[in-house]
Amino acid sequence: xxxxxxxxxxxxxxxxxxxxxxxxxxxxxxxxxxxxxxxxxxxxxxxxxxxxxxxxxxxxxxxxxxxxxxxxxxxxxxxxxxxxxxxxxxxxxxxxxxxxxxxxxxxxxxxxxxxxxxxxxxxxxxxxxxxxxxxxxxxxxxxxxxxxxxxxxxxxxxxxxxxxxxxxxxxxxxxxxxxxxxxxxxxxxxxxxxxxxxxxxxxxxxxxxxxxxxxxxxxxxxxxxxxxxxxxxxxxxxxxxxxxxxxxxxxxxxxxxxxxxxxxxxxxxxxxxxxxxxxxxxxxxxxxxxxxxxxxxxxx
Amino acid sequence: xxxxxxxxxxxxxxxxxxxxxxxxxxxxxxxxxxxxxxxxxxxxxxxxxxxxxxxxxxxxxxxxxxxxxxxxxxxxxxxxxxxxxxxxxxxxxxxxxxxxxxxxxxxxxxxxxxxxxxxxxxxxxxxxxxxxxxxxxxxxxxxxxxxxxxxxxxxxxxxxxxxxxxxxxxxxxxxxxxxxxxxxxxxxxxxxxxxxxxxxxxxxxxxxxxxxxxxxxxxxxxxxxxxxxxxxxxxxxxxxxxxxxxxxxxxxxxxxxxxxxxxxxxxxxxxxxxxxxxxxxxxxxxxxxxxxxxxxxxxxxxxxxxxxxxxxxxxxxxxxxxxxxxxxxxxxxxxxxxxxxxxxxxxxxxxxxxxxxxxxxxxxxxxxxxxxxxxxxxxxxxxxxxxxxxxxxxxxxxxxxxxxxxxx
Numbered sequence: 001x002x003x004x005x006x007x008x009x010x011x012x013x014x015x016x017x018x019x020x021x022x023x024x025x026x027x028x029x030x031x032x033x034x035x036x037x038x039x040x041x042x043x044x045x046x047x048x049x050x051x052x053x054x055x056x057x058x059x060x061x062x063x064x065x066x067x068x069x070x071x072x073x074x075x076x077x078x079x080x081x082x083x084x085x086x087x088x089x090x091x092x093x094x095x096x097x098x099x100x101x102x103x104x105x106x107x108x109x110x111x112x113x114x115x116x117x118x119x120x121x122x123x124x125x126x127x128x129x130x131x132x133x134x135x136x137x138x139x140x141x142x143x144x145x146x147x148x149x150x151x152x153x154x155x156x157x158x159x160x161x162x163x164x165x166x167x168x169x170x171x172x173x174x175x176x177x178x179x180x181x182x183x184x185x186x187x188x189x190x191x192x193x194x195x196x197x198x199x200x201x202x203x204x205x206x207x208x209x210x211x212x213x214x215x216x217x218x219x220x221x222x223x224x225x226x227x228x229x230x231x232x233x234x235x236x237x238x239x240x241x242x243x244x245x246x247x248x249x250x251x252x253x254x255x256x257x258x259x260x261x262x263x264x265x266x267x268x269x270x271x272x273x274x275x276x277x278x279x280x281x282x283x284x285x286x287x288x289x290x291x292x293x294x295x296x297x298x299x300x
Numbered sequence: 301x302x303x304x305x306x307x308x309x310x311x312x313x314x315x316x317x318x319x320x321x322x323x324x325x326x327x328x329x330x331x332x333x334x335x336x337x338x339x340x341x342x343x344x345x346x347x348x349x350x351x352x353x354x355x356x357x358x359x360x361x362x363x364x365x366x367x368x369x370x371x372x373x374x375x376x377x378x379x380x381x382x383x384x385x386x387x388x389x390x391x392x393x394x395x396x397x398x399x400x401x402x403x404x405x406x407x408x409x410x411x412x413x414x415x416x417x418x419x420x421x422x423x424x425x426x427x428x429x430x431x432x433x434x435x436x437x438x439x440x441x442x443x444x445x446x447x448x449x450x451x452x453x454x455x456x457x458x459x460x461x462x463x464x465x466x467x468x469x470x471x472x473x474x475x476x477x478x479x480x481x482x483x484x485x486x487x488x489x490x491x492x493x494x495x496x497x498x499x500x501x502x503x504x505x506x507x508x509x510x511x512x513x514x515x516x517x518x519x520x521x522x523x524x525x526x527x528x529x530x531x532x533x534x535x536x537x538x539x540x541x542x543x544x545x546x547x548x549x550x551x552x553x554x555x556x557x558x559x560x561x562x563x564x565x566x567x568x569x570x571x572x573x574x575x576x577x578x579x580x581x582x583x584x585x586x587x588x589x590x591x592x593x594x595x596x597x598x599x600x601x602x603x604x605x606x607x608x609x610x611x612x613x614x615x616x617x618x619x620x621x622x623x624x625x626x627x628x629x630x631x632x633x634x635x636x637x638x639x640x641x642x643x644x645x646x647x648x649x650x651x652x653x654x655x656x657x658x659x660x661x662x663x664x665x666x667x668x669x670x671x672x673x674x675x676x677x678x679x680x681x682x683x684x685x686x687x688x689x690x691x692x693x694x695x696x697x698x699x700x701x702x703x704x705x706x707x708x
Contacts, residue, residue, distance in 0.1 A: 026357070050376075050377075051378035053373075070702070137537060159536040247683060248489070248540065249683035249686075265672060267371075268673070
């Protein structure tokens with residue numbers, strides 16, 4: 001008895017308690033809803049069975065119906081464009097800013113701090129502000145571009161099918177920029193200065209120093225930033241209702257918003273769940289790639 | 301010490317008394333609607349009055365935002381916590397009535413001195429009917445017509461407002477003044493219920509219905525709309541603007557015509573610094589069939605209620621106050637036997653006359669249990685055609701195929 005008690009305080013038992021608590025938490029708050037969601041995607045759901053766990057089975061018919069929907073391929077394409085363009089924009093601009101503010105100049109830390117303003121703003125507010133900036137007839141951006149002579153006629157960012165997805169991407173890049181910059185700044189600060197000094201003495205130029213020191217040393221940070229960026233981008237929701245509502249003609253609709261539309265606009269909860277499951281599989285694949293690519297570093 | 305104990309006991313006794321009183325004599329009727337969130341509305345005002353006048357029945361009123369109302373009610377119904385009375389937007393009503401979630405009040409209405417079937421306009425009444433039975437009563441109604449800027453019409457030398465869609469497009473061209481940021485017309489072709497609200501009347505006027513959308517007339521008008529957008533007679537933003545924002549551009553003098561409804565009037569009287577009027581929604585051919593959209597909310601008692609008699613009494617009280625809808629809340633009653641009082645605001649009174657005439661042609665969206673999906677097929681087709689992704693005919697054919705799969 002005493003041995004069990006002891007082990008619980010300091011030993012294998014203690015470890016098990018820690019792991020167990022984490023597992024219970026995960027299962028209750030993430031696992032069960034996930035299983036419920038998967039289950040729902042194989043069932044027929046209507047208002048009378050909404051509160052049940054076991055409903056009439058639908059087999060794969062929800063999946064077939066989703067894939068056969070006229071907007072399916074358009075939404076898939078938009079989702080890929082949205083994810084890659086947002087991540088690329090956030091990462092490249094975030095990294096540039098992080099490098100810029102890593103240079104020692106007066107006020108660098110303060111100005112970098114100010115960039116966080118975009119990160120603390122709620123998505124709906126960001127959406128509303130960008131909605132005014134990107135407005136077609138009286139938008140700020142169009143006025144600027146026009147006065148600089150870049151465009152002749154206004155671009156209808158939100159209403160032109162060629163631009164609508166990019167309107168959301170621009171706002172999303174702005175929203176996620178500060179977060180990327182901050183994480184990458186922390187990574188940069190962790191690289192020992194003497195490495196650069198030694199390289200400089202050996203005659204390495206700025207590009208060589210970046211390529212052979214900064215990038216390799218930042219590997220795990222970059223991995224984390226990109227995977228967090230993927231998750232953040234896929235779960236981005238607020239900007240869509242605030243900017244384009246997925247339109248016009250679904251040209252700015254992405255999987256996450258589509259799933260919400262299915263469930264809470266068309267009241268087709270089963271198909272909403274189906275789209276979520278498809279998205280989950282996508283994220284799962286990305287996560288596996290990420291975990292595998294950083295595995296040796298975790299062990300090393 | 302002694303004192304606090306006494307105070308605690310007294311408090312407990314008082315609490316028990318307060319808690320016990322309603323349980324003894326009163327029936328509580330739960331009412332949900334969207335009214336009373338940002339300003340006093342119909343349901344919250346009438347409920348408060350009812351509670352003051354009645355001792356045996358008390359209304360427990362809850363205001364729910366528009367976007368959450370249907371979801372919240374679905375969830376509540378599924379878990380057995382549904383309200384006794386609920387007020388839905390009319391196209392959402394059939395989702396509930398068709399599946400037995402609303403109480404059949406046909407016989408109660410027949411026996412009622414206050415509510416009568418005959419008093420209501422046909423369109424609103426259809427939205428609460430299903431399978432020949434009555435599942436609710438219309439709360440108020442609205443519809444759409446064309447607002448036009450009389451000053452701009454005079455300047456462009458156009459004597460009368462457009463009566464057909466072809467005239468509408470031709471006038472829009474003449475009225476457009478790009479140098480001064482004036483579009484000829486504005487409307488809402490948004491990807492959402494508002495888009496369907498504005499386009500379905502065109503389908504209906506062409507001889508179609510929500511079950512039969514791929515008519516030649518509808519395709520023709522869709523092409524006219526596209527032409528207006530492509531040529532800059534209407535802003536590209538009509539694809540994303542809701543009716544309220546779209547008409548805002550009319551009020552500020554940036555559009556010469558606007559398709560919208562009577563809810564705009566009060567703001568327009570305030571904001572518009574020009575002479576304006578309202579005309580009926582255009583037809584497809586000269587003197588052709590008229591149609592318009594039917595908006596507004598319905599009342600219904602949910603079938604899960606434990607107090608149907610008391611709930612019906614509450615409903616009767618609401619209906620008995622219908623003559624106050626317009627003077628106090630600016631909403632049009634869904635019935636022909638209430639004379640609207642003259643407000644003394646000349647433009648407003650003239651506009652209301654047109655909208656009351658327009659209401660005669662208003663047809664409900666549905667009723668159908670899966671209206672939201674039908675509506676999506678319609679606005680998706682409209683948007684695909686207007687953005688040039690598909691021809692108007694192909695887009696409507698695709699919508700027809702989707703709708704056929706839904707209505708069978």
